[in-house]
Amino acid sequence: MQAEAILKQHLAKTISLTDEQFAYFFSHFKQQSYKKGQAIITEGDKVDHEYFVLSGCLKSFFINDDVKMYILQFAMPTWWASDYNALYNQTRATINLDCITDAEVLSISNADREKLCSELHPVEHFFRWRTNKGFIASQKRLLSFMNNDAKKRYEELMALYPALYNMVPKHLIAAYLGVSRETLSRLYHS
Amino acid sequence: MQAEAILKQHLAKTISLTDEQFAYFFSHFKQQSYKKGQAIITEGDKVDHEYFVLSGCLKSFFINDDVKMYILQFAMPTWWASDYNALYNQTRATINLDCITDAEVLSISNADREKLCSELHPVEHFFRWRTNKGFIASQKRLLSFMNNDAKKRYEELMALYPALYNMVPKHLIAAYLGVSRETLSRLYHS
DNA sequence: CTTCAATAGTGATATACATCACATAATCCC
DNA sequence: GGGATTATGTGATGTATATCACTATTGAAG
Numbered sequence: 001m002q003a004e005a006i007l008k009q010h011l012a013k014t015i016s017l018t019d020e021q022f023a024y025f026f027s028h029f030k031q032q033s034y035k036k037g038q039a040i041i042t043e044g045d046k047v048d049h050e051y052f053v054l055s056g057c058l059k060s061f062f063i064n065d066d067v068k069m070y071i072l073q074f075a076m077p078t079w080w081a082s083d084y085n086a087l088y089n090q091t092r093a094t095i096n097l098d099c100i101t102d103a104e105v106l107s108i109s110n111a112d113r114e115k116l117c118s119e120l121h122p123v124e125h126f127f128r129w130r131t132n133k134g135f136i137a138s139q140k141r142l143l144s145f146m147n148n149d150a151k152k153r154y155e156e157l158m159a160l161y162p163a164l165y166n167m168v169p170k171h172l173i174a175a176y177l178g179v180s181r182e183t184l185s186r187l188y189h190s
Numbered sequence: 191m192q193a194e195a196i197l198k199q200h201l202a203k204t205i206s207l208t209d210e211q212f213a214y215f216f217s218h219f220k221q222q223s224y225k226k227g228q229a230i231i232t233e234g235d236k237v238d239h240e241y242f243v244l245s246g247c248l249k250s251f252f253i254n255d256d257v258k259m260y261i262l263q264f265a266m267p268t269w270w271a272s273d274y275n276a277l278y279n280q281t282r283a284t285i286n287l288d289c290i291t292d293a294e295v296l297s298i299s300n301a302d303r304e305k306l307c308s309e310l311h312p313v314e315h316f317f318r319w320r321t322n323k324g325f326i327a328s329q330k331r332l333l334s335f336m337n338n339d340a341k342k343r344y345e346e347l348m349a350l351y352p353a354l355y356n357m358v359p360k361h362l363i364a365a366y367l368g369v370s371r372e373t374l375s376r377l378y379h380s
Numbered sequence: 381c382t383t384c385a386a387t388a389g390t391g392a393t394a395t396a397c398a399t400c401a402c403a404t405a406a407t408c409c410c
Numbered sequence: 411g412g413g414a415t416t417a418t419g420t421g422a423t424g425t426a427t428a429t430c431a432c433t434a435t436t437g438a439a440g
Contacts, residue, residue: 062333062337064337068337070333070336070337072329072332072333084322084325084326084329085326085329085330088322088326089326117315117318118311118315121308121311121314124311124314124315124318125307125308125314127318128307128314128317128318128321131318131321131322131325132274132278132321134325135274135321135324135325135328136274136275136278136279138325138328138329138332139262139274139275139328140275141332142262142328142331142332142335143252143260143262145332145335145336145368146252146260146335146368147252147254147258147260149426149427150426150427169386169387169388170387170388171386171387171388178335178336179427179428180427180428180429181387181388181389182388182389182390182427182428182429182430183426183427183428185388185389185390186389186390186427189389189390339396339397340396340397359416359417359418360417360418361416361417361418369397369398370397370398370399371417371418371419372397372398372399372400372418372419372420373396373397373398375418375419375420376397376419376420379419379420
């Protein structure tokens with residue numbers, strides 16, 4: 001499917017735009033191809049775009065002082081990703097975004113998103129709902145962190161996204177769950 | 191300060207409405223008084239309102255099967271609170287909301303908020319930004335959970351909201367940090 | 381096909397934190 | 411004001427998970 005059709009169908013789940021409105025909306029996006037392992041946002045960068053995944057899989061992650069990696073999000077097709085803290089507050093990136101597999105994405109600048117939100121009320125509605133869902137998902141994950149041990153979190157993740165098991169290496173799943181790769185390995189071998 | 195003035199000033203940080211628009215907006219809110227310890231939302235309830243704190247302090251929290259409590263949020267004046275998962279998805283409450291101190295709040299129904307968002311574009315903008323900020327804060331807290339130990343999280347919380355130390359009992363701070371009250375006690379006595 | 385790097389498994393040990401048990405202090409309320 | 415509830419402190423012990431060290435397997439690139 002073409003980029004335009006994928007994004008159109010994604011929007012249609014939340015709002016309806018006329019063909020002209022959608023064409024105008026779409027004209028602000030730029031399609032980009034990335035190779036497996038390629039970085040899209042690196043810590044310290046100026047961040048002024050967010051990304052809509054057409055194909056492939058991205059990860060957004062944080063590297064701490066001990067060079068340990070924590071994954072904030074895996075981004076699959078039709079998901080959005082960026083360093084939203086840096087993007088909205090116009091600060092330098094503290095998190096990274098890169099490609100777990102080859103990937104096709106659409107990018108839009110922060111300024112263009114804000115412009116579209118103010119020009120087209122339904123677009124503002126769409127982005128409000130996208131963030132609503134992200135916020136709720138983030139709160140659920142927070143609760144899961146407080147309430148569940150590593151095994152339970154692992155089972156929850158696999159129930160929610162079974163595709164991940166074969167798509168991403170186990171040490172990345174560990175980095176998402178917030179456990180060491182050794183502990184994760186022991187979890188499902190017992 | 192009166193409820194109307196507090197809410198007006200809060201909105202003015204993000205959007206501008208005419209006096210008539212604000213009066214219309216405000217007419218959808220209902221002011222309510224609660225006593226210390228009183229419940230606003232209880233697990234299992236039908237949830238159809240969210241709450242804006244005028245004075246006092248609320249907490250939203252989850253109780254697990256072992257009757258252990260985890261605090262999602264402390265809500266201080268000008269903060270919003272509800273069980274957003276239940277509210278947006280029209281499901282029964284899985285989290286509770288109650289009062290740490292006597293409190294005055296404004297409540298608005300989900301239906302009215304959605305109506306106002308569609309009638310007044312700036313209101314939709316306001317709620318998009320409110321959720322944006324919540325989302326970013328939630329992601330930061332998630333990272334803090336993965337990256338920091340209890341002591342570091344405690345210090346972060348106290349740096350961000352020093353007022354909490356004297357305002358809420360220590361076992362609630364522990365429930366927010368996701369540690370036992372005993373561990374929290376030992377953290378700052380060494 | 382071979383080689384080197386990335387990925388994955390496993391034992392031994394260390395550690396942060398939970399849990400249990402109990403003592404003390406503060407606060408509520410009839 | 412005094413008795414009950416709620417909040418807090420602290421020792422002893424248990425447990426989930428991290429860390430370190432090493433081996434084995436897989437996969438990609440020349």
